Amino acid sequence: MIRKIAFTIFVLLAASGAMAQHSKLQKSGTATQLSVNNQPFLVLGGELGNSSASCTADIESIFPRLAKMSLNTVLVPIYWDLTEPTEGGFDFTLTQKILDQAYENNLKVVFLWFGAWKNSMSCYAPLWFKNDYNKYPRAYTKEGKPLEIASAFSENVFEADNNAFSQWMNYVAQADKDKGTVIMIQIENEIGMLEDARDYSKEANAAFNAPIPSRLMNYLQKNKKKLHPSLLKKWETNGYKKEGTWQEVFGDDLYTDEIFMAWQYANYVERLAQTARRTYDVPLFVNAAMNSRNRQPGEYPSAGPLAHLIDIWQCGAPTIDFLSPDIYDTGFSDWCAKYDLPNNPLFIPETRLCENNGARAFYVFGEHDAIGISPFSIEDGSESPESSLVMGYNRLKELAPIISAQQGKGTMNGVLFDEQAKERVINKDNMLITARHYFTLPWDARATDGSTWPEGGGIIIELGPYEYIVAGNGIVVEFATKEEANMSQRKQLGEDGFAETGLNSTPTIASTNNWQGVPRVGIGTVDEVNIASDGNLKYIRRLNGDQTHQGRHVRIPVGQYSILHVKLYEYK
């Protein structure tokens, strides 16, 4: 009897997908960590270009290279048109090839469901769907122009998309349940309306003129204190109404159109997310194209999972675990800050593939307790062990056990510098940590000879009192107690340690015994280290003398990625 019950439980769990939960999100202090096979996991990722997983030969040639690039995860699109080339006729060849290649190359996979929408458009819908526009209607502009964007208000569109997604999810659940290669799923890609801020189809107009659903109104009232400031402002400006149409509650402007549209997209996605959760339980997310460069809704993909719409998305799609920014624009660190919220962990599924990616990876883990980062079109990157991303990812793989153990404790900072943002002072407990771009060293000619400043970035981890890890690339770090920083002004010193003539050259007249026993910190030791898989530090070499400016600072030159173990000491 007991065996029979146990077997029934087994079958039920297997059918619900719960047995196969290799990957989940969990809280650790203030951080949300991704846990894979019960170990915290930092995604050192890369996303394939859009057309790079559309034949088995390309997958076979690309995946071994990704392993050489030191990725631990690849983000790969699944194309609806190739998955269901004829209505009801499914082909999972590419999916299986991706799973096999990932497994062989020791990579985890984040699948991207390119279903009804990819960058707003419906270009990945199969041709049989596109042709049957009466059954699968389009969104319309205000002037009545049909768009190549399937209408989110059509139940037929949803059913076709969801049916394909569900068949594919079933396949993945079966194919992956023992290996657990798939660690997350992104639903659709950069959803959003273009040309106009909302759909003007007949169904959309009817919904727009109807009262706001009570589910959303209740959510707004219940979460009033936590709403995103821009949403709160719109609601406040229009008198905090508890019911009414979209325009009555939020006013008559493009941003109201956007809120309305976001609600529809979120509810649509929620139903796909429920399909995924029922079938194979891994974390689920949606990605957004940024609303940058002062563009208005409709000029950017309106209503996507953007930070200012987080409440709409969270209420409409509670099964989605987080919203993710695709960061291509300038202002990388500002975008990161917008998506690292108490109710939203930072994961960057796409960022431009560039020399700065290595430094940025250190920054996001140090400053934002990020789940991961993933440059786009990764197969175009270099697998040379000297390339910035490969060096950075290798060091981060070593650091991962330490970073994971410190996430959510407030003991880490990330720094990211370029020619404009050269310096940051971190004010923590009794310490002032001043970090700068490496080229700020006054004797480094590259600061002034017209060289481009590659971004310098790193992580500073406080392991304990007066003990730090400083790791990354292209940074210089100084430590001081707050009291000593208040007492003395820093003087610009040359490489030999002499004061630079003409720079800060007015001597400070200090009165006798001015310091009165104020403690100072000095650099005790700086060791370059490796980190073993259990998190233990392994000595490589001692850095001292010229390499620490005779004990004045800790530094990692541009072009090198190192992990430094720093011990400070106090003296009076």
Ligand code: DGJ
């Ligand atoms: C963002 C999209 O999400 C990607 O699929 C790709 O189109 C890039 N933009 C740019 O190429």
